[in-house]
Amino acid sequence: GAAEVDDGVLRIGVILPSGRDDMSWSQGMYEGVSAVVANMGAGNAQMAVTENVPNPVDAGAAIRDYANQGFNIIIAHGSQYQNPLMEVAADFPEVTFAHGTAFETSSNIFAYDPQAQLGAYLFGWLAAQMTNSQVLGIVGPVRAGDAIKYNYGFIQGVEAANPSVRVLESYTGSFGDNIQAKEMAEAHINARADILTGTAQQVVGAIQAVSENDGVYWFANDTDQSPLAPNSIIASQAYSWETVVQYMVDSHMAGKLGGEIISLDLTNERIQLVFNPVLADLVPADLMAQFESKKADVASGAIQVRLPE
Amino acid sequence: MSEFFQATVLLGLLTAGVRLATPFLFAGLGEMLSQRSGVLNLGVEGIMLIGAFVSFFVAFESGNLYLGLLAAILAGAFMGLLTAFVSVTMKAVQGISGIGIHILGLGLSGLFFRLTMGSISTMRGFPRLAIPILKDIPVLGRVLFNQNWMVYAALLLVPISWAVIYKTTFGLKVRSVGENPHAADSLGISVTRVRYICVVIGSIMASIAGAFLTIGQHEAAFVNNIAAGRGFIAVALVYFAKWNPLGVLAGAFLFSMIDAFQLRIQIIDIGIPYEIPVMLPYIVTIVVLALSTRGRVLGPTALTKPFVRGVHT
Amino acid sequence: MSAIKKSVPSVQSIELRSVTKRFPGVLANDSVSLSFESSRVHTLLGENGAGKSTLMHVMYGMYAPDEGQILVNGSPVHFRSPKDAAEYGIGMVHQHFMLVPSLSVLENIVLNYPSPRWPFLDLAAARERVVAMSNEYGFGIDPDAKVWQLSVGEQQRVEILRILFRDASYIILDEPTAVLTPLEVKEFMGVLRRLVADGHGIVFITHKLNEALEISDKITVLRSGKVVGETTPCDTDKNQLAGLMVGREVVPTWQKRGAAGEKVILSVRNLSARNNKGLRALNDVSFDLKEGEVLAVAGVSGNGQKELAETIAGLRRIDGGEILLGGSNLAGLDVKQRIDSGLAFIPEERMTMGVVKEFSLIENVILKSHGTPEFASGIFLRAKKIRDSAVQAIKDFDVRTPSADVAAATLSGGNIQKVILARELSSRPKLLIAAQPTRGVDIGASEYIHKRIVQIRNEGVPVLLISEDLDEIISLADRVLVLYEGQVQGIVPPSTPVEEIGLMMTGGNTHYVVDGCEDSETPPTTH
Amino acid sequence: MQLRIWNRNVLVNWGVPIAAVFLALVVGAFFLGLAGANPLVAYRSMFYEALGTRYGLTETVVKAVPLLLVGLGICIAFRTGMINIGAEGQMIIGAITGTAFALSFPGLPAPLLILFSFLAGFVGGALYGFIPGILKAHLNVNEILTTVMLNSVALQLQFLLLRGLMMDPQERAYGTGYPQSASIVEAARLSRLIPRARIHSGVFIAIILAVIVFVLLWKTTIGYRMRAVGKNYDAAVYGGIRVKRYLVLSMVLAGGLAGLAGTIEVVGVHYRLLDGVSAGYGFSGIVAALFGQLHPLGTIPSAFFFGALLFGAERLQRSVGVPSAMVHVIQGLVVVFVVSSDYLTKRFLQKRVDVGFKRLRQEGVAAPEELPLQGRSHE
Numbered sequence A: 001g002a003a004e005v006d007d008g009v010l011r012i013g014v015i016l017p018s019g020r021d022d023m024s025w026s027q028g029m030y031e032g033v034s035a036v037v038a039n040m041g042a043g044n045a046q047m048a049v050t051e052n053v054p055n056p057v058d059a060g061a062a063i064r065d066y067a068n069q070g071f072n073i074i075i076a077h078g079s080q081y082q083n084p085l086m087e088v089a090a091d092f093p094e095v096t097f098a099h100g101t102a103f104e105t106s107s108n109i110f111a112y113d114p115q116a117q118l119g120a121y122l123f124g125w126l127a128a129q130m131t132n133s134q135v136l137g138i139v140g141p142v143r144a145g146d147a148i149k150y151n152y153g154f155i156q157g158v159e160a161a162n163p164s165v166r167v168l169e170s171y172t173g174s175f176g177d178n179i180q181a182k183e184m185a186e187a188h189i190n191a192r193a194d195i196l197t198g199t200a201q202q203v204v205g206a207i208q209a210v211s212e213n214d215g216v217y218w219f220a221n222d223t224d225q226s227p228l229a230p231n232s233i234i235a236s237q238a239y240s241w242e243t244v245v246q247y248m249v250d251s252h253m254a255g256k257l258g259g260e261i262i263s264l265d266l267t268n269e270r271i272q273l274v275f276n277p278v279l280a281d282l283v284p285a286d287l288m289a290q291f292e293s294k295k296a297d298v299a300s301g302a303i304q305v306r307l308p309e
Numbered sequence B: 001m002s003e004f005f006q007a008t009v010l011l012g013l014l015t016a017g018v019r020l021a022t023p024f025l026f027a028g029l030g031e032m033l034s035q036r037s038g039v040l041n042l043g044v045e046g047i048m049l050i051g052a053f054v055s056f057f058v059a060f061e062s063g064n065l066y067l068g069l070l071a072a073i074l075a076g077a078f079m080g081l082l083t084a085f086v087s088v089t090m091k092a093v094q095g096i097s098g099i100g101i102h103i104l105g106l107g108l109s110g111l112f113f114r115l116t117m118g119s120i121s122t123m124r125g126f127p128r129l130a131i132p133i134l135k136d137i138p139v140l141g142r143v144l145f146n147q148n149w150m151v152y153a154a155l156l157l158v159p160i161s162w163a164v165i166y167k168t169t170f171g172l173k174v175r176s177v178g179e180n181p182h183a184a185d186s187l188g189i190s191v192t193r194v195r196y197i198c199v200v201i202g203s204i205m206a207s208i209a210g211a212f213l214t215i216g217q218h219e220a221a222f223v224n225n226i227a228a229g230r231g232f233i234a235v236a237l238v239y240f241a242k243w244n245p246l247g248v249l250a251g252a253f254l255f256s257m258i259d260a261f262q263l264r265i266q267i268i269d270i271g272i273p274y275e276i277p278v279m280l281p282y283i284v285t286i287v288v289l290a291l292s293t294r295g296r297v298l299g300p301t302a303l304t305k306p307f308v309r310g311v312h313t
Numbered sequence C: 001m002s003a004i005k006k007s008v009p010s011v012q013s014i015e016l017r018s019v020t021k022r023f024p025g026v027l028a029n030d031s032v033s034l035s036f037e038s039s040r041v042h043t044l045l046g047e048n049g050a051g052k053s054t055l056m057h058v059m060y061g062m063y064a065p066d067e068g069q070i071l072v073n074g075s076p077v078h079f080r081s082p083k084d085a086a087e088y089g090i091g092m093v094h095q096h097f098m099l100v101p102s103l104s105v106l107e108n109i110v111l112n113y114p115s116p117r118w119p120f121l122d123l124a125a126a127r128e129r130v131v132a133m134s135n136e137y138g139f140g141i142d143p144d145a146k147v148w149q150l151s152v153g154e155q156q157r158v159e160i161l162r163i164l165f166r167d168a169s170y171i172i173l174d175e176p177t178a179v180l181t182p183l184e185v186k187e188f189m190g191v192l193r194r195l196v197a198d199g200h201g202i203v204f205i206t207h208k209l210n211e212a213l214e215i216s217d218k219i220t221v222l223r224s225g226k227v228v229g230e231t232t233p234c235d236t237d238k239n240q241l242a243g244l245m246v247g248r249e250v251v252p253t254w255q256k257r258g259a260a261g262e263k264v265i266l267s268v269r270n271l272s273a274r275n276n277k278g279l280r281a282l283n284d285v286s287f288d289l290k291e292g293e294v295l296a297v298a299g300v301s302g303n304g305q306k307e308l309a310e311t312i313a314g315l316r317r318i319d320g321g322e323i324l325l326g327g328s329n330l331a332g333l334d335v336k337q338r339i340d341s342g343l344a345f346i347p348e349e350r351m352t353m354g355v356v357k358e359f360s361l362i363e364n365v366i367l368k369s370h371g372t373p374e375f376a377s378g379i380f381l382r383a384k385k386i387r388d389s390a391v392q393a394i395k396d397f398d399v400r401t402p403s404a405d406v407a408a409a410t411l412s413g414g415n416i417q418k419v420i421l422a423r424e425l426s427s428r429p430k431l432l433i434a435a436q437p438t439r440g441v442d443i444g445a446s447e448y449i450h451k452r453i454v455q456i457r458n459e460g461v462p463v464l465l466i467s468e469d470l471d472e473i474i475s476l477a478d479r480v481l482v483l484y485e486g487q488v489q490g491i492v493p494p495s496t497p498v499e500e501i502g503l504m505m506t507g508g509n510t511h512y513v514v515d516g517c518e519d520s521e522t523p524p525t526t527h
Numbered sequence D: 001m002q003l004r005i006w007n008r009n010v011l012v013n014w015g016v017p018i019a020a021v022f023l024a025l026v027v028g029a030f031f032l033g034l035a036g037a038n039p040l041v042a043y044r045s046m047f048y049e050a051l052g053t054r055y056g057l058t059e060t061v062v063k064a065v066p067l068l069l070v071g072l073g074i075c076i077a078f079r080t081g082m083i084n085i086g087a088e089g090q091m092i093i094g095a096i097t098g099t100a101f102a103l104s105f106p107g108l109p110a111p112l113l114i115l116f117s118f119l120a121g122f123v124g125g126a127l128y129g130f131i132p133g134i135l136k137a138h139l140n141v142n143e144i145l146t147t148v149m150l151n152s153v154a155l156q157l158q159f160l161l162l163r164g165l166m167m168d169p170q171e172r173a174y175g176t177g178y179p180q181s182a183s184i185v186e187a188a189r190l191s192r193l194i195p196r197a198r199i200h201s202g203v204f205i206a207i208i209l210a211v212i213v214f215v216l217l218w219k220t221t222i223g224y225r226m227r228a229v230g231k232n233y234d235a236a237v238y239g240g241i242r243v244k245r246y247l248v249l250s251m252v253l254a255g256g257l258a259g260l261a262g263t264i265e266v267v268g269v270h271y272r273l274l275d276g277v278s279a280g281y282g283f284s285g286i287v288a289a290l291f292g293q294l295h296p297l298g299t300i301p302s303a304f305f306f307g308a309l310l311f312g313a314e315r316l317q318r319s320v321g322v323p324s325a326m327v328h329v330i331q332g333l334v335v336v337f338v339v340s341s342d343y344l345t346k347r348f349l350q351k352r353v354d355v356g357f358k359r360l361r362q363e364g365v366a367a368p369e370e371l372p373l374q375g376r377s378h379e
Ligand SMILES: Nc1ncnc2c1ncn2[C@@H]1O[C@H](COP(=O)(O)OP(=O)(O)OP(=O)(O)O)[C@@H](O)[C@H]1O
Pocket: B309, B310, B311, C023, C024, C026, C027, C028, C046, C047, C048, C049, C050, C051, C052, C053, C054, C055, C095, C412, C413, C440, C442
């Protein structure tokens, strides 16, 4: 049974598929929740994290655990958690559950959906202008989920800017094999790509390869990854999980426990394109200005970025 | 397609193949020695992870890569002693004890990473070291002699292993212990000691293979489970090699070249799902072995069989 | 060459004082006191499991004695490993050969021997000495051959060379003649005499009493780990020794009855096959085996006997020819189908092929029959029937065991052979192939096995007996087929002089082809 | 008397490994301490949560089911002498084929749908086990190599299908593109046993199969032959057993059971195929089987024990806040200690047999009558 703890403290439980220090998907959410909790103050909010649970069985146990322990908001940060989440949510109508990238909701379930393709489009557009070799590279993990959305957006951006620029696209077949991602990046660079991009925690390896090679740059996704390679990362598309979490906290406190798909996009600024100040000189001012106007177009919908089918 | 055959791409392919083969060479040659003495060490993957973490951590904290390597060697020796204790002294079922060592290595490397470093950090690893003169040999020079010294060391270990096994008194002991431990024992060779030595050396080499994944990269970083199955492949390659150092070299190169090749096949996009190229190295390895194996393979007869004096198996 | 020759002290005497050695649940040596001298052959006799090998392993440093002392040249020594014993000049040829098959002769010889070029091997220096020694004793061994390519007799010579190479002055030989043919035994005895003449001391373990009587200076009999008698050849005879070994008198309790029948049961025609090395091992072999007949195959080890048995049993592919059992060709049948058509086979490799050592005796007894309607209905085993029948068979065949449920591995060699016999004979076979059925088996058990073989022969079952023991062949056979280099040298009556059979075994004589000659009624020879 | 011996054997058989587990936990306590947790509190919570609460118990069972099924296959394979490291891959393939069937015939009546889905899963895993089996039997290709490599191949096959043919149409429509299949219909799902818990009727299937595998291995000709092949290949050939057939069969059955585990995970827990369905059970199942002495009935308690261990240890990060890697540290220690203890178990049991021989010797053989002898006699 649910051990209701009624001390007025808001408890948030987070379940992460990889480590909270993965420099990408999981770390982003971890930092987002941490920031919200810190803002609210320890007396008002607390968080607990279960990490490295790629498989839904353990995640299911964790979700139910948190519910049983009287957590108020439970965030299962992965598409694969949909089933266990729906199941537990039915048993705990007073608790708010959240998951994503996802679309299934119910009265006490939020789904969140980062529109990865938007920033990707803009990065693709920019990369196509900046490349010297006219070759770009995408280091993919598994061709699914976030990765295809992102990659598809990137390619559209390139085409919009300069159809003659080639985009090399390939996949390691794994989410976490850094060494393989590194080799794949090397293969791209070897094939003359001079700007690369990619998603998932494996990109740490690819970014290493990029920073080993002079004149090769990287567009990042998930979080601001520039600390990983300050001299190679031009910009990052960072999901502002903090605002998403804050939104859910506010809703929860206001009595709205779920029933909404929360989009992360440019309009609501839950997606932020963070340029690396170290490489500020790399993007000429006029190009940057064009970029900003493109960004406005994408945000407003004047430019439609398609999703893969 | 034609662009694929450009010189730079081919050179890149070969260079990547050599680089990818390096951890397999270290771990595979070590495993071969261990198996030659009669011990199947299936825990290579876990030991690699420990080597990868320990070397990175120590190098990162001390700023000295060689200190990191030394630490990996010590950690590998420790894991080797543990493996030998379980497999040789306690006569455990080696297939299972190896899985235990693997899981333990996975856990310990992840645990200590979190407890000590806590987040992903990067540092400079061993730099490329072009060998004068040799590096100017056309093609081969750039492929073979413009890598970091760990790559050279791995390549050098092939003839060294060969010489140790076939040309030294120690190698003769190892072969006899793996083939007929009762015979070795009857001549006063300590089967236990030889096996301990081989397992420990093998584990040290697995640990160095792990270190190659971190500090052996120009840009070094440790992430959880960085070995990503390479340790198991290394064990598999020993069977491919039929317990011969040159076979390990052949197997490591076959696997790695196909891997490097499939990465490039994907890039030129020939319109097949990328999963097929990703599977390629595994499938080709199986097929090559199936085609090259005829009749009974003469492996170390006592492989996986614990030795008990007077009990003939 | 002299660089690698160490100086090893010469053993004048070795004394064991009240040596006791226990294994879990077994008292292998019970306060044994014995003394050994140089230039003497000291023979140890005893049943399987009497503790002979264990005692020698203690003397050779493989086992530390639980109690007691070893003295070399009068002063106590403490061996921690065989290496220590070797340093005192003690060498041993083990019952199970201690060679590494994949290594060359030279590599086997220098194994764990100090190399002048340490850490590298120095085979060149060793080669000279090995060749010289090999020539001195007339061994004719190619130092670069791989051991697996050698015949058993040659392997034994490699073992002896290895000991001599290490300058051992005291040599323990554990059942060296068990694997040798009469001719080889004769040569071997010559080697022993030479060694003794050179001042070496010898311990000789055997189950063959006439060998003991022929060569020994002193004979000690062990039983259940204790010394039960010590004597010299002049003071004793075969019967007395046999009695001493088994604790009762050994008299043959069997008698061949009646002549062999006329009906041909097994007919082998122009059979050819290869050995494990891919070389031709059987060449155009033809013979008939008749109802109620023991056809013994004699030959020097490695001349195709093993391959002959295996091709008939279906364990080896034939290259040509046919095998007819009761008129129908076996060639297309696999092992199972041959078993089903009534073929029983006692294999030479008792421990590695004859039984599944980890299986219980019951499970071993049903190895071939578990699928028959008697023991299985559908795929289900009929546990009770199996147990009843197996326990009965184990009793019938006098297997000494505390229970039918113990693993076969825990039994002595002789008892394991009885388990195999129980399995093969209780299936009421149409044909029995018995390969080396009593090799390494003590007198008591041998006698029992002979009795059983003759019994089924008397019942009309033909037996193909493969043996390297000419005594056994002459006493059991109705006809003797001599194989040499995979070819039939001749088929002769057992009354043929032993020397002539011996000559044929080495390919010396082929005029003795007398297939189909009259069956002789030889009285059993007493041991 | 008979009973006492049996009891003592059971005591040794279970007592030694349990003592080994205890030692492993003692060593694990050191690491817990390093990670800043009070080991006693941690272990208490670990076992209490896994075994002392209704919810924990049910989750333990949820994990035990695939462990048991995989473990049963491992019992068969290892007993036949095949070191099957490929259960991960076989499980994935079984999950694919089982799900594919359930998705393709949603209209079938529930019992048939479930039965045939199981069958499909079994067949899928069996085929995937067949490959290393046939390669070993006929071409002598080492099965460790093939099964290790085929695990990676299965994973890629799974991705290939999940982002293509088998991807949930909704994922496509919505553009989320997560690699998972559509949900299977209600009728294809195994019933849940109690509300608010995932424990499902697959547990009965697994236990029934354990009994069946036990009967197969010890009460049938097939099992007898497989065990004979595993213990002594040459003797099996000599005994007329068609060894190649049984080598292949053992891998087919092992693969089939792993495949069934995959399907049961889908129809009992996830209701769809998704990445991570094998969840390391392919490796943990090997350990569970060994802990159960490679005996199907022994594997039942052993699978539950490891289910509890995995669940309890995974929970440590929530209950006492240690890093998630602690799960593997504890699991690894337990495996290492348990395999090491196996030898001690055998030694203890060996003693019992030897004592039997000693009695025999004392009763009969060791009472030889004296015979007259010239020369010296020592008796
Ligand atoms: N390593 C061992 N472990 C346990 N028991 C052993 C071991 N070696 C020998 N034994 C037991 O000790 C006893 C003496 O065995 P040993 O080998 O010395 O007999 P043996 O006289 O050489 O017999 P055989 O004529 O068969 O060679 C037997 O009961 C045997 O089972």
